[in-house]
Amino acid sequence: MGAITHSRKSNSLPALLQKFTGVAVSRCYQCGKCSAGCPLAEEMDYTPSRILRMLQLGLDGHEDSILRSFSLWVCLACETCYARCPQEVDIPKMMDFLRAESVSRKKVNPRGRDLLKFHQTLLDSVRYTGRLYEVGLIAGYKARTLNIFQDLMLAPRLYLLGKLKLFPHFIKNRKSLSRIYEKTGA
Numbered sequence: 001m002g003a004i005t006h007s008r009k010s011n012s013l014p015a016l017l018q019k020f021t022g023v024a025v026s027r028c029y030q031c032g033k034c035s036a037g038c039p040l041a042e043e044m045d046y047t048p049s050r051i052l053r054m055l056q057l058g059l060d061g062h063e064d065s066i067l068r069s070f071s072l073w074v075c076l077a078c079e080t081c082y083a084r085c086p087q088e089v090d091i092p093k094m095m096d097f098l099r100a101e102s103v104s105r106k107k108v109n110p111r112g113r114d115l116l117k118f119h120q121t122l123l124d125s126v127r128y129t130g131r132l133y134e135v136g137l138i139a140g141y142k143a144r145t146l147n148i149f150q151d152l153m154l155a156p157r158l159y160l161l162g163k164l165k166l167f168p169h170f171i172k173n174r175k176s177l178s179r180i181y182e183k184t185g186a
């Protein structure tokens with residue numbers, strides 16, 4: 001087992017997490033309720049409570065493993081874990097922070113890259129129109145992932161069902177939206 005090396009340093013993940021989100025990993029007493037209720041726990045390499053334990057221990061390699069984990073990208077932000085936690089540990093907020101760190105440190109799990117591209121394309125769609133523009137989202141996602149033919153046959157059906165609008169609908173005050181994007185650095 002590695003030595004406890006960096007969990008208390010000011011630039012450690014737990015310290016940065018607390019500084020930027022207010023989430024204190026020390027509040028978790030490992031009851032496991034979050035992981036038991038998480039609908040995606042079986043798809044995760046590390047369950048939410050396991051991530052918290054790794055952050056608490058801060059052993060060599062733990063931070064790297066967390067930032068490279070697939071768990072960050074399958075989390076739906078459904079907040080079930082937060083609702084069940086007796087200690088009110090805001091795990092969705094923690095996951096958001098860890099995803100951002102994973103991106104900025106270039107440690108995104110290979111299986112999470114397409115999901116990240118989907119997030120980026122969705123944000124772009126909302127940035128330019130103020131709403132979700134499905135056709136633009138699909139086209140942008142396919143261009144980013146080069147999965148050109150995946151699910152292509154669904155498009156005509158969705159169009160006939162009225163689920164796809166060919167042209168985007170723009171909101172009126174897009175300037176205020178731009179300011180939100182600038183402020184959040186999205």
Ligand code: SF4
Nearest residue numbers: 028029031032034085
């Ligand atoms: S439910 Fe809360 S206290 Fe229990 S393991 Fe999860 S985060 Fe920790």
Ligand code: SF4
Nearest residue numbers: 038075076078079081
């Ligand atoms: S927010 Fe994420 S970690 Fe929490 S229960 Fe939902 S999918 Fe699981």
